[in-house]
Amino acid sequence: MKHLHSLRLTWEIAVRMIADALMVNGAVLSAFIAHFSYKVMVEHVTANTEVFFWIWRSYVRCYIGSAWLLTLICLVVFTLSGFYTYGRAYIGHYKRWIVIQSTSLSYLIFCFLLYAFNGAVTPGGSAWVLAWLLSVCALVAARAWSLLWRNLVLAERQLVKLPEKGKVRNVLIIGGAGYIGSALLPKLLEKDYRVRLLDLLLYGTEPIRNLLGHPHLEVMHADFRQVDRVVEAMSDMDAVIHLGAIVGDSACALNKELTIEVNLMATRMIAEVAKGSAVGRFLFASTCSVYGGSKQILDEYSQLNPVSLYARSKIASERVLMSMATASFAPTCLRFSTIYGLSGRTRFDLVINLLTAKGVVDGVITVFNGNQWRPFLHVEDAALGVLKSLEAPLNLVRDQIFNVGSNDQNYTIREAGEIIHGLLPTAKLVSGISGADQRNYRVDFSKIHRTLGFVPQWTIEQGVQQVINIIRSGAVKDYRDAKYSNAKFLTEEGSARMRCVNGWADDLIDQSSSGYRVLVEATGEAV
Ligand SMILES: NC(=O)c1ccc[n+]([C@@H]2O[C@H](COP(=O)([O-])OP(=O)(O)OC[C@H]3O[C@@H](n4cnc5c(N)ncnc54)[C@H](O)[C@@H]3O)[C@@H](O)[C@H]2O)c1
Numbered sequence: 001m002k003h004l005h006s007l008r009l010t011w012e013i014a015v016r017m018i019a020d021a022l023m024v025n026g027a028v029l030s031a032f033i034a035h036f037s038y039k040v041m042v043e044h045v046t047a048n049t050e051v052f053f054w055i056w057r058s059y060v061r062c063y064i065g066s067a068w069l070l071t072l073i074c075l076v077v078f079t080l081s082g083f084y085t086y087g088r089a090y091i092g093h094y095k096r097w098i099v100i101q102s103t104s105l106s107y108l109i110f111c112f113l114l115y116a117f118n119g120a121v122t123p124g125g126s127a128w129v130l131a132w133l134l135s136v137c138a139l140v141a142a143r144a145w146s147l148l149w150r151n152l153v154l155a156e157r158q159l160v161k162l163p164e165k166g167k168v169r170n171v172l173i174i175g176g177a178g179y180i181g182s183a184l185l186p187k188l189l190e191k192d193y194r195v196r197l198l199d200l201l202l203y204g205t206e207p208i209r210n211l212l213g214h215p216h217l218e219v220m221h222a223d224f225r226q227v228d229r230v231v232e233a234m235s236d237m238d239a240v241i242h243l244g245a246i247v248g249d250s251a252c253a254l255n256k257e258l259t260i261e262v263n264l265m266a267t268r269m270i271a272e273v274a275k276g277s278a279v280g281r282f283l284f285a286s287t288c289s290v291y292g293g294s295k296q297i298l299d300e301y302s303q304l305n306p307v308s309l310y311a312r313s314k315i316a317s318e319r320v321l322m323s324m325a326t327a328s329f330a331p332t333c334l335r336f337s338t339i340y341g342l343s344g345r346t347r348f349d350l351v352i353n354l355l356t357a358k359g360v361v362d363g364v365i366t367v368f369n370g371n372q373w374r375p376f377l378h379v380e381d382a383a384l385g386v387l388k389s390l391e392a393p394l395n396l397v398r399d400q401i402f403n404v405g406s407n408d409q410n411y412t413i414r415e416a417g418e419i420i421h422g423l424l425p426t427a428k429l430v431s432g433i434s435g436a437d438q439r440n441y442r443v444d445f446s447k448i449h450r451t452l453g454f455v456p457q458w459t460i461e462q463g464v465q466q467v468i469n470i471i472r473s474g475a476v477k478d479y480r481d482a483k484y485s486n487a488k489f490l491t492e493e494g495s496a497r498m499r500c501v502n503g504w505a506d507d508l509i510d511q512s513s514s515g516y517r518v519l520v521e522a523t524g525e526a527v
Contacts, residue, residue, distance in 0.1 A: 013084045020078060021071045023138040028067050031131035032059050035123060062123050066114060073113075074106040074135075099139050107132040168238040168281060168390065170194045174224050174270065175244020180285065180336070182207035182344025184241070184383035189216055191387070198224055198233045199244065202497055203483055207344035225266045230273045239281035240274050241386060242267065245313075246498075248349060249289070249437070250487035252310035258498060263313035268320045275329045282331045283389055284321055286314045288375055288403060290335060291441035299444040300335075300401045307438045322399060330398030332389055337375035337405030337443065339382050341463035342470060349485035351413060352376060352460060355420050356467040357479035359427035368432045370414035372440035375405040378458030388452045402448040406456040410442045416460065423464050 036059050039045045046052040078084070081102040111128055114121050121128060170193070176185055177199040185208060188195050196218045197208070211217055222229035224244050234240070245263045246252050252259040267284065274282055291298045292305035306312045321331035340352035348357050351374065359365040377385075385404040389397050411419070414431075421429040448454045470476055482488040490498070 016084055017075055017078075019142070020083070020139065021075060023142060024071055024074050024135050025067055027134035027138055028063065028070065028131045030134055031127050032063055032123065034130060035059075035127035059123055066110075066122075069113065070106070070110045073110050074103070077102050077106045077109070095143060096140055099143060100136055103132065103136045103139055107135070168193075170196070170236055170238045171241060171390070172196045172198060172233055172237040172239070172279070173241045173243065174198045174233075175242065175285075177201055177205070177207050177345070178203065178243065178247070179207075179339065179343055179345050179347045180379060180382050180386075181243050183379045184243075184386055185211055185217070185344075187383050187387050189214055192216070194218075196220060196233055196237065198222055198229065200224070200497065202489070202494065203345050209344070224270060225261060227269055227273065230270055231277070234273050234277040234279055237274075237277070237279050239283070239390060240270070240279055241283045241285075241390065242270060243285045245285070246486070246490070247310070248486045249308040249310045249439075250349075251490050252308065252313065254487065254490055256309060259309055259313055262498070263310075264316050264320070267317040268324075271321055271324055271329075271331065275324060275326070278328060280328050280330050281390070281394065282321065282329065283386060284317065284331060284333045285386075286318055286333045286335045286401070287311065288335045288337050288405065288441060288443050289439060290315050290318075291443065293438050293440045294442075295440075297442050297444050298403075300403055300447055318401065322401075325399045330394055332397040332399075333401045334385060334389060335401065335403045335443075336382055336385070337377035337403075337409065339379045340376055340460065340467075341378040341380060341458060342466045343379045343383075346379075346467075346470070346476070347484055347486065348476075348479040349487065352416060352420070352463060353467050354479075355417060356424070356464050357471055357476070359420055359424040360468055360471040361479060363427050365417050365420055365424070365427050365429045366432050367414050367417035367429065368434040368437070370412060370417070370431055372413050372437070373410055373442035374413060374416070374439070375403075375441070375443040375445070376409045376411060376416070376460055377405045377456060378463045381406075381456035381458050384457065385448065385454055388448075388454050392452050396451050400451075402451070403443050403445050404448055404454070405443060405445045407445050407449075409456065409460060411460070419460050420464050423461065423468060 036056065039055065040052065046055060081098055083099075083102070107128065111121055171188060173181060173184065173188070173195055175181060176195075176197045181197075181199070185195065185197065189211065194216045198220045200223050201221050205212060205219075208217075208219075212219070220229065220233050222233075224230055244266075246259050252263070271282060274280075287310070288298075289308065289311040290304045290306055291302065292307040292311060294302070294305055296302065304311075304315055306315055318333045321333065325331055338350055338352070339347075340350060346353065348354050355365050355367070382404060385402075389402065417429055421427060445454075471479065476484075480488075482492045
């Protein structure tokens with residue numbers, strides 16, 4: 001599959017390079033023909049047929065001798081300028097300028113070499129200026145046309161409405177009994193949605209204790225890898241919010257097969273079931289971890305640089321979902337920042353909550369490395385982001401990826417430690433070195449702000465204060481308890497709870513072999 005994907009990518013790049021090479025060659029040929037025609041018709045340089053053909057042959061020789069070099073230079077410069085890998089500068093309105101600059105640079109290098117080796121720029125400077133102009137026009141026009149074409153197709157798609165069942169009222173929330181889900185559920189119920197929760201309840205019913213028995217909440221205790229339960233859960237729904245996953249770098253690293261099964265394969269199966277059941281609104285929880293390690297400010301179009309299996313499983317899921325988009329299936333991927341603050345299932349394996357708890361209980365706030373950037377978001381605001389996406393006009397969110405967070409809450413880990421220290425001045429702020437976490441990303445959240453009017457309500461200081469208060473109140477007995485940490489929980493208890501979903505098949509095989517014996521005993525022969 002991986003092999004096929006990279007083969008397809010290589011093929012696409014090769015096609016683009018061939019198209020660019022053809023355009024450059026077409027431009028040179030047209031320029032030569034125009035130059036030759038001018039000489040013949042305006043300057044009358046051809047006294048007789050012999051001279052005519054002699055000059056024509058010199059143009060042909062010149063083309064054969066130099067077009068390959070120009071093509072080569074263009075392809076190298078275009079590649080280095082990010083034409084075929086979508087470097088950050090080669091995006092949106094910058095693209096036109098990069099195309100003009102790169103083409104001009106290629107022609108300059110080429111003419112310089114031509115002059116250096118031939119002592120002249122044959123068949124004439126004006127022919128090459130014209131070729132340069134035509135190349136720029138062709139390359140820019142081709143890109144503008146492809147953009148226009150994509151927009152036309154998209155616009156046409158958006159005209160086709162999803163089969164509406166009226167306003168979205170019935171919502172299936174998968175993995176909604178966790179950290180973000182337990183903050184989202186009350187918001188959905190307050191807004192009168194009818195909610196069906198499908199969750200393995202790995203962390204028990206404690207996170208949603210206050211909501212159990214709510215007339216608009218139906219709880220299905222099941223594993224979302226079981227297709228029959230997913231089909232059952234999907235019936236009569238208008239939208240799906242898929243939050244369920246093995247969450248976090250270290251939790252995912254414990255068992256690669258399980259992570260791929262839960263995070264990727266199940267996501268595709270759930271989306272297929274949603275599509276087949278005409279449930280077109282599909283919100284998927286992704287993560288800003290997909291950006292991995294980068295020094296730039298990253299938006300939804302930036303190159304991804306995952307440094308963990310967790311991030312790769314989310315990128316792969318995003319790709320699968322986007323490739324499934326149709327007129328009646330509209331996925332939206334929400335790349336959440338690192339979450340902090342309290343919910344029904346507060347996690348203490350996330351940096352702000354963990355450092356705060358350490359500060360209160362152990363009197364030490366240990367900041368590892370410190371210079372890595374990370375975007376942060378309160379768990380209540382994460383829930384608000386999901387709600388905004390659910391309630392937005394479909395045209396704004398269909399087939400879209402949004403970073404969910406705030407431009408004001410990008411901090412280095414050291415700055416985050418200093419904020420916590422500011423609220424816990426008696427704790428010691430110390431620095432450590434660790435190579436465990438290589439993530440470093442600073443994220444731009446303008447798109448969700450602009451498109452959905454999303455404005456986070458909480459600050460890190462408020463979230464830290466919340467955590468300080470709850471630890472001091474004694475409501476959290478031990479922040480190191482496995483139930484507060486995904487990796488610890490999976491290591492200590494999870495493998496049994498997350499046992500292979502095909503366990504039913506093993507059971508049936510076992511039962512079948514004993515059934516076979518009974519049959520043999522009853523009939524006296526093997527059937
Ligand atoms: N918390 C963060 O900082 C953060 C940041 C970025 C993205 N996200 C994404 O948001 C989503 C929710 O994160 P969270 O912090 O609430 O996670 P969580 O671990 O607290 O909750 C996950 C939920 O999924 C359920 N679940 C897991 N496997 C299941 C299975 N096979 N069948 C049924 N239920 C299953 C668990 O019981 C749990 O209720 C995840 O997809 C995560 O990748 C979270």
